[in-house]
Amino acid sequence: xxxxxxxxxxxxxxxxxQPRQQRSSKVVDRILDAAxxxxxxxxxxTPTTLAIAQRAGLSVGSxxxxxxxxxxxxxxxxxxxxSSFPEVIARRIKAAPPTNREEFRREVRKLFVDTSRxxxxxxxxxxxxxxxxxxxxxxxxxxEYDEQIIALxxxxxxxxxxxLEDKIASRLGVLMMDVGHAxxxxxxxRDRKTYDLIExxxxxxxxxxxxxxxxxx
Amino acid sequence: xxxxxxxxxxxxxxxxxQPRQQRSSKVVDRILDAAxxxxxxxxxxTPTTLAIAQRAGLSVGSxxxxxxxxxxxxxxxxxxxxSSFPEVIARRIKAAPPTNREEFRREVRKLFVDTSRxxxxxxxxxxxxxxxxxxxxxxxxxxEYDEQIIALxxxxxxxxxxxLEDKIASRLGVLMMDVGHAxxxxxxxRDRKTYDLIExxxxxxxxxxxxxxxxxx
DNA sequence: AAAGAATGCGACTGATTATTCGCGTTTGTC
DNA sequence: GACAAACGCGAATAATCAGTCGCATTCTTT
Numbered sequence: 324x325x326x327x328x329x330x331x332x333x334x335x336x337x338x339x340x341q342p343r344q345q346r347s348s349k350v351v352d353r354i355l356d357a358a359x360x361x362x363x364x365x366x367x368x369t370p371t372t373l374a375i376a377q378r379a380g381l382s383v384g385s386x387x388x389x390x391x392x393x394x395x396x397x398x399x400x401x402x403x404x405x406s407s408f409p410e411v412i413a414r415r416i417k418a419a420p421p422t423n424r425e426e427f428r429r430e431v432r433k434l435f436v437d438t439s440r441x442x443x444x445x446x447x448x449x450x451x452x453x454x455x456x457x458x459x460x461x462x463x464x465x466x467e468y469d470e471q472i473i474a475l476x477x478x479x480x481x482x483x484x485x486x487l488e489d490k491i492a493s494r495l496g497v498l499m500m501d502v503g504h505a506x507x508x509x510x511x512x513r514d515r516k517t518y519d520l521i522e523x524x525x526x527x528x529x530x531x532x533x534x535x536x537x538x539x540x
Numbered sequence: 541x542x543x544x545x546x547x548x549x550x551x552x553x554x555x556x557x558q559p560r561q562q563r564s565s566k567v568v569d570r571i572l573d574a575a576x577x578x579x580x581x582x583x584x585x586t587p588t589t590l591a592i593a594q595r596a597g598l599s600v601g602s603x604x605x606x607x608x609x610x611x612x613x614x615x616x617x618x619x620x621x622x623s624s625f626p627e628v629i630a631r632r633i634k635a636a637p638p639t640n641r642e643e644f645r646r647e648v649r650k651l652f653v654d655t656s657r658x659x660x661x662x663x664x665x666x667x668x669x670x671x672x673x674x675x676x677x678x679x680x681x682x683x684e685y686d687e688q689i690i691a692l693x694x695x696x697x698x699x700x701x702x703x704l705e706d707k708i709a710s711r712l713g714v715l716m717m718d719v720g721h722a723x724x725x726x727x728x729x730r731d732r733k734t735y736d737l738i739e740x741x742x743x744x745x746x747x748x749x750x751x752x753x754x755x756x757x
Numbered sequence: 758a759a760a761g762a763a764t765g766c767g768a769c770t771g772a773t774t775a776t777t778c779g780c781g782t783t784t785g786t787c
Numbered sequence: 788g789a790c791a792a793a794c795g796c797g798a799a800t801a802a803t804c805a806g807t808c809g810c811a812t813t814c815t816t817t
């Protein structure tokens with residue numbers, strides 16, 4: 324019934340119950356796999372609960388044993404992806420800040436390589452990420468994660484150059500994230516060779532974007 | 541009933557009838573205005589036909605006098621936007637190709653300024669563009685336009701450097717479009733001053749992106 | 758092997774919403 | 788002013804789906 328996630332349902336995104344018997348522990352995986360495959364097949368449109376259940380060899384009712392609603396399934400798939408960004412950027416902030424132009428360039432490259440890896444490791448998830456962005460109910464949830472990520476990019480920029488104004492840092496943070504995301508989504512739809520070329524392109528763009536603001540150019 | 545646009549309905553995106561009496565010529569505008577306002581208000585979710593009709597001071601039936609389906613309304617709003625890109629890029633291709641580094645930089649800037657203007661002039665339409673991207677039925681139609689635009693960016697790159705390989709041109713074309721689009725959407729959500737700063741950022745990124753491929757660096 | 762818990766089922770409910778259609782009203786024309 | 792065409796209406800239709808609930812089946816434990 325509920326077609327839009329209101330306060331109540333927003334809270335109810337956690338798994339409804341933990342599987343207690345062995346047979347069912349695999350069921351959750353089957354559901355997630357089915358949702359992933361269907362999302363990949365259908366592109367933008369998120370799969371229906373019935374389709375997910377059938378693909379997983381289950382009934383709708385069983386799906387609802389483990390997930391409070393449809394959104395929770397997609398979100399569960401995306402969760403690892405969504406949480407690895409903050410981890411990776413935070414790790415880069417812990418490193419010693421660069422002191423000269425060469426070190427700075429190396430720091431950009433490290434952040435760059437680390438974030439790229441997230442995309443490569445989760446390549447199969449990308450259709451889900453795109454579906455979430457296109458879904459009116461899930462979009463706000465992703466936006467929350469995005470804000471975190473932007474804040475971390477901004478924090479990284481200020482880690483690299485402590486004198487950088489907040490406003491500039493947050494602007495550059497948004498652009499780094501969005502440019503990286505847009506280009507890598509394109510890259511993952513191409514072959515691996517093209518992906519690598521696009522990575523080089525992104526690195527040049529990132530450098531061009533941030534260099535003027537770090538007094539290192 | 542039809543919830544998804546199949547072959548038949550894809551064809552039926554043209555206005556159902558031309559208004560014949562004066563009173564109704566304004567009605568189409570009222571419908572389009574209502575759809576625009578509601579899309580802006582609601583963000584991602586596309587407005588319902590009932591909502592559009594009520595906002596326009598009409599009944600649903602009247603809306604269907606002028607539009608064959610809901611999608612056609614949003615597409616009508618986006619049409620000017622979608623068609624101005626090809627126009628603008630094609631115009632830039634007609635100019636004489638640059639012969640040295642300085643001229644090349646100026647050509648990039650011109651393409652850049654012209655495309656930026658499209659965004660500024662259609663700023664109010666952006667929510668509609670975003671809604672279309674997030675709508676499973678309309679996405680494929682936008683993708684067709686996007687392919688055209690990419691091809692034109694690629695053609696522009698080869699106009700500027702005729703020796704550029706097709707494959708490279710099309711890769712850079714995609715990235716120019718996507719990077720420009722992503723950044724400008726961000727920019728238009730900020731104040732005008734920030735938009736201008738982001739424009740500078742985009743220009744630097746475009747230059748960094750294409751420079752290595754034009755033997756001018 | 759029997760009880761009770763966990764799991765599985767799927768027809769059904771309820772909500773939403775695009776689109777139609779027959780009828781009433783307005784407008785333009787002669 | 789009368790006729791037809793255009794316009795406007797909105798209740799009704801029908802398709803789609805998320806989520807529920809009571810009953811059936813399977814497992815675990817003792």
